[in-house]
Amino acid sequence: MSNLTALFNPRSIAIVGISENPQKIGSVLYANIKAAEFAGEIALINPKHQTLYGESVYSSIKFVPFEIELVCIAIPAEYIEPVIDECIEKHVNSIVIVSAGFSDYDEKGAQLEERIIEKTKKAGIRVLGPNCLGLIVPPSKLNASFAASNAYDGNIGFLSQSGAMCTALLDMSLSKNLGFSHFVSFGNKPDISELDLLQEWIKDDQVQVIGGYLEEVTDGQELVKLAQKTTKPIILFKPGMSDEAKSAISSHTGALAGSSQVITTAFEQSGIIQVHETQSLFNYLMTFSWVHPPEGNNVAIITNAGGPGIIATDDIIHNGLKLAKLSEETQQAIAETLPPTAGTHNPIDVIGDAQAQQFEGPLKILIHDEQVNAIILIVSPQLVTQIEETAKLIVNTVSITKKPIIPVFLGGKHVEHGKEILNEHHIPAFSTVHEAVSCLAQLYHFRSFQMNKHKYLTNQLPKRSLNPSIVLKPSNDFGAIEEIKTMQLLEEFAFDTPAQILTDDYEEAKEFLAKHMSVVIKPTTKDLIHKTEEKTVFIDVQSSKDLELHFKEIQEILHKHTTSPKPTVLVQEYIPDAEEFFIGAKRDGTEQVYELDAPGFGHLLTFGKGGIYTEVYKDIVFALAPTTQEYIEKKLKETNVWEILNGARGLQPKAVNKVIETILSIQTLLLNYPEIESLDLNPLLVTENRAIAVDMKIFIK
C-alpha cells in the first residue's frame, strides 16, 4: 500500500463537477478549498465552461497543464468511469469520490465500484469514497469536503463511515473550539478504509487521539493488531449492536455487521475505547485531546455546593475511581484558606458564597498533593459566584500543572461564558458532573490498560501441529467431526481425559479399579443403553465384588443383543466432587481469517460455569484468540465460577491453573486448525488437582 501523504497534503487539486450553480456539491467543494486557504494549484474541470468563479476551467483533466495530485469527483456515478480513466492517464496520485450511487445503491453500482477500484489499484492510485463527505486536514489547509464548515486545527484524527456523523461531530466541535489533524469521511471504503487511516495516524506525531464512527469492520484481526501496537487512544462508536440495526446497516451500506460480542471483546482486549452514543464520543475525544491521563485514581472534588459533591462522589465510585483521602496537614492547609463553615474533607466544600479566590486556595494546595491524582472542580452558579473569574483561575492553574483538572459549570445560560473561556484555552468544561467524571474515568482506565497491556497481548500464533494424519472432515449434517478425530486431537494437544479401558476381561477391569478407586462401567455402544430397559450403566463402583457383578451383567445383556460371545465393556475412572466448567469457541470470519487481508476477528473463546447452569446463568466471559495466560486469568476472575473454583463457602479449592492450561490448549488447537468453526467442551470436570475434558464436540462446517 502506498501511503496517504498526497491525499492528506496535496500540492494540487482538480475538481471534476464544478458548476455555475454555487449550491452544487462540486461548487461547494471548490468554495471550501478556497475558504480554507489551500496553498497549491487548483484546476476546475467542466466541458461546458471556459471560466468559473474567475478561474480557468478545463474540459478534461487531461488538459490541465500542471501535475495533479488530488482529484475530487462530484458528478453522477454513471459518468465517473471515463474520468477515472483520464486520471490514470494523467498519473494523478489520489482521488476522492463524494458521489453516491455505487455499492450503497444497487448491484449495478456495486459492479461499477469494483471496476473502478480494480483500475485504480493497478495504477497505484488511492481512492477515498465513493459516497462520502470528503476530507479535511487543517494542518495542510485542506478542506476537500462539502461539509458546512471547516474544522479547527488540532491533534485528533477522526474517521467516519457516515457523512452525517461527520457533520454532527464537526458542528459540535465548532461550539467547543475542538480541533482535528484529520477529519475523514470514507463512505463505502472499497479502497481506503479505517485500517489505512489508522496505520498512517499511528505513525503521525500530529495525531495524538484517534476517533471514529464505524458501521462495519474491514478486517478484524488487522484492526486488533493496529490497536494493540499503538499507545494512542482509539475511541470508536460502532453502531449496529442490535439485530434490528444490523439489518438497517446492510440496507444502508451493503455492509455486513459483525457479531456484537466479537466486537465488544475485540475492542476491550485491544484497548479500543468503545462508545455507544454520540455525546460520549465527542466528550471523550475532547478530553483525550486536551487532558493528560491521571497517574492514579484518587480524585479530589472541590465544589461550592454540597449536593453536586455528593453526586460526584457517587459517580467516582461508580466509574471505578476513588475519593482521594486527604491528610490532616492538607486539610489543615486548606482550612486556612477557607471560612470556618467550609468543609475540608473530600469533597471540599468552599461553600455557596465562594468568589473565585475561594476556589484558588484548595486548588493550589491539591495540585501539589501527591495523594491526589485528579481534581473535579464544580461551580454552581450561586448569588455571588464569579463565573468568568473562576474560569480564568482554572485556566491559570491548568497552565502550571500536568495533573488533570476537570471543571463542571452547572447550569445553562448563566455559565455559558465561563465554559467558553475554558474551551478557548483547550480545557474541557462540562454542564453535568456525570459527564466530567466519566471522561476522567476513561483517561484513568486508558492509562491503566496501556501500562498493563504487555501482559495481555500476543501476536504469536502457535506452530501447526506436526501430526499430518489428523485431517478434519465433517461426519454429519451439522458439521461435527468424527469422535475418533476428537480423541486424536485431545491426545495431540495433551488434554487431560478420564482414564478408561475397553476390555472383555473382568480381571483387567479389576486391576483398573484398583488403580482408580472408583469406576463407571457401561457398554460401548450408546444405542444399546437406549434400546434396553435393563440397567447397563453403573456409576461410582467401588468394590471388586460390585464390579464383578455388574461387569458380568453388562456382558450378558450385550451378548443377548449382539450375539458376541465375549463382548467388551467400557471401564472409566469415576470423578467425584468435580466442578463443571464450560469452554466454547466460535470463529468470526472464514478459515483463512488468520491470513493477511481476510476479514473477521478469528476465534472467540468463551468460558465459565459449565453443566446445566451454563445456559441459565450465562456466567461466561470472552476472549479472542490469540491471547495470553494472564488475560485468560483476568477474564476468569470476572466470572462467578471463579469464586467457586477458589473455594467459596468452604468448598475445597479446585485446580484453577489446570482450567487455564486447558483454555490455552483449546486456543492452540484452534490456531492450528483454523478450519474449526466452533467447539464445545462441556463439561470440563475440575477437581482439586485436575481439569478433565469429558465431552468435546468440534464442528468444521
Add this chain to the structure above:
Amino acid sequence: MSNLTALFNPRSIAIVGISENPQKIGSVLYANIKAAEFAGEIALINPKHQTLYGESVYSSIKFVPFEIELVCIAIPAEYIEPVIDECIEKHVNSIVIVSAGFSDYDEKGAQLEERIIEKTKKAGIRVLGPNCLGLIVPPSKLNASFAASNAYDGNIGFLSQSGAMCTALLDMSLSKNLGFSHFVSFGNKPDISELDLLQEWIKDDQVQVIGGYLEEVTDGQELVKLAQKTTKPIILFKPGMSDEAKSAISSHTGALAGSSQVITTAFEQSGIIQVHETQSLFNYLMTFSWVHPPEGNNVAIITNAGGPGIIATDDIIHNGLKLAKLSEETQQAIAETLPPTAGTHNPIDVIGDAQAQQFEGPLKILIHDEQVNAIILIVSPQLVTQIEETAKLIVNTVSITKKPIIPVFLGGKHVEHGKEILNEHHIPAFSTVHEAVSCLAQLYHFRSFQMNKHKYLTNQLPKRSLNPSIVLKPSNDFGAIEEIKTMQLLEEFAFDTPAQILTDDYEEAKEFLAKHMSVVIKPTTKDLIHKTEEKTVFIDVQSSKDLELHFKEIQEILHKHTTSPKPTVLVQEYIPDAEEFFIGAKRDGTEQVYELDAPGFGHLLTFGKGGIYTEVYKDIVFALAPTTQEYIEKKLKETNVWEILNGARGLQPKAVNKVIETILSIQTLLLNYPEIESLDLNPLLVTENRAIAVDMKIFIK
C-alpha cells in the same frame, strides 16, 4: 397538617433581613419578589432603616400595619428565634428561612432548629427551610427565592434538598424555555418536606409532572403510598447510592441516607422514575411536561442520514421499544412522496438532499398510521438541510396530533436556531439520538406501569395473627429467636415443612417410611453427630431392612453416649430432586415502621436461587412489603432460577405457585410481626408439587 395555599399564593409578604446592600440575600429576595411582579403587599423589616428602595421599613414584623401571610427570613441563625416569636404573635401563616447554620452546621444549630419548629408547629405556622434557596411559584407571580433568575410558568412541580441543584436546573430550564408551576428548595426540611409538597401537587391540577432532587427520604412508607396513589409522573434524582456518598451526605446535611437497594426497589415498585444524573433529570422533566406518552412501543424513525438511523435503531431496542413494522401500503404511500433513492423501510431515509418538505410526506403519513405509536425525527445538518423550515414543519405537525414526535437535531452551532424554534413551541429537541430515544422510552414505560399498577399495588396490611402465645424474644447475642418459636410461626402461618417423627420405636419408623417412600434418619442432638466418628446420619433410606439396620445402629450409639436405655431417633421424610430456593427479608426503619410518621420503607423481601449458589450468583430480586402475588411473580420472572423452576434443559417443572405462596406467607408473617428485623429461609426445597421450608432463621434485634 394545614395546607400550603398561603405559602404558594400569599396575599402579603414580609422580608426580614433587607439591607441597604443590594447584594445581600435579603435584598436579592426583595428584588426577585418585585421583578416577578408580585401583586400583594410587601413589608420590609430592618430596625436600622426607615425606608429602603423607596419602601417603608418596619423595625419589627409586629409593627406592620397589615396582615402578613408569608415571612421570608434572611438573617443569621443566631438572631432568628426572637423573629419567630414575633411571627407567632403576628399570626403569620408561613415562614421561609433561607439562612443556614442549623442542623446543617452543628449540634447547637440543630437544637435551635428543633426549638423553632416546636414553636411554629404549636402555632400552626408552616416553615420552609432553613438552609434553602426559597421558592418560586410562577402562576402566583411569586419568586421568594434568591435564585439568579425567575422560572418560566409551566406544569412541573420541582422540589430539591440542594440549592445548587435548583440553580442548575433553573438555568438549564431558561435555555430551553421550560416552565414550572412550583420550584421549591426545602433545605433541612424539619417541617415542610417532600411529602407535604407531593401531597399538595398530587391534588393540584396545575401540576402535571413532579420532579426532584432528594438526598434523604423523610418517610419511605409514606412516599411509596403517595407515589402509588397518583397517576402523575414523579421523577426523582436520589444521590448517595454509594457508601462514600452516604458519608458525604451526612456531613453535608446531617441526613441519614437509606440503603440503595431499598430505595431502588421502592421507586421501581411505586412507579417513581429514578434518575442517576442531572441531564436525564432535566430531559425527562422536559419530555413529560411537553409530550403525551405513546400508546404503544412501535417507533418509526424518519432521518435524512443512514448512520443516525442505525444508531436510533440500536437505542430503540436497547430501551425496550420496537421498530414499527410498516405495511406495504404505508411504504408505498411514503415512496410516492420521496425520490427513488430514499429508503421506505423503517428507518425511513429521506436522504441527504432533503429539504423541509421531503420530511413532510412521511411525517404526515405516519401520524395517521396505527402501526406507529411514536416518531423519532432526525435532522442531520447537511448541505441543503433547511434547519428552520424543518423545525417549523415539526411545530405545525405536532399541533395536529397527539402522537409523540421527538426531534433530534444533530450537531451544535448550525442547528441551534432550529432547536430554539421547537423549544419556543414546547417541543423537546435533542442533540443526540441517545437522549431522544431514552426520553421516549421513559414515556412509554411510565404509561405501561400506570396501566398495570393496579395489579402490583396494595395498601392492605394483613391482620395480626390471633395466637397471642407467640411472643418473639432474642435467644442469643445475634438476636435469633428460639427454634421452638420459629416452629410455632411456621405452623401458625401454614408453611409446608418436612414431615417428621421423633420415636424410640422402630415399628413406628417403619410405618412412617411406608407413608413417605424414603426417609432421613439421624439423632436429635446435633452435638452427637459431631462428637462421634461413627456414621449417624442416613439419607435416602428406602427399604425397611435398611431402616431397621440403621435405626438400631443409631440407637446403640446414642445409648453409648447418653446412657438412655431406649433413645429416640429423628425420622424425617427425604425430599429428592428439589430445587433450592432462597427467601430473605430485612427491615428498613424501626419496628414502628408501619405506623404513621415513622421513617423507613418497611421490610425488603429478597428471593431467588438458594443453596450454595445464593451468594455466588446473587440471582435474587427484591420487593417491598406489602406487595401482591402478581408483583412477586413479575419479579420472580426476572431471575434465572425462574427458568430452572419452569423446567429449563428438560428438567421437571417445579411448583412455582407454591414458591409464590411461601413468599406471601413470609410477607404476612413480617407484617404481623414488624419486630422481626431480618429473616432467612435457605433453602426452600421446591419439588414438582411442594415448596418445603427447611431452614428458617428469624432475628429480632
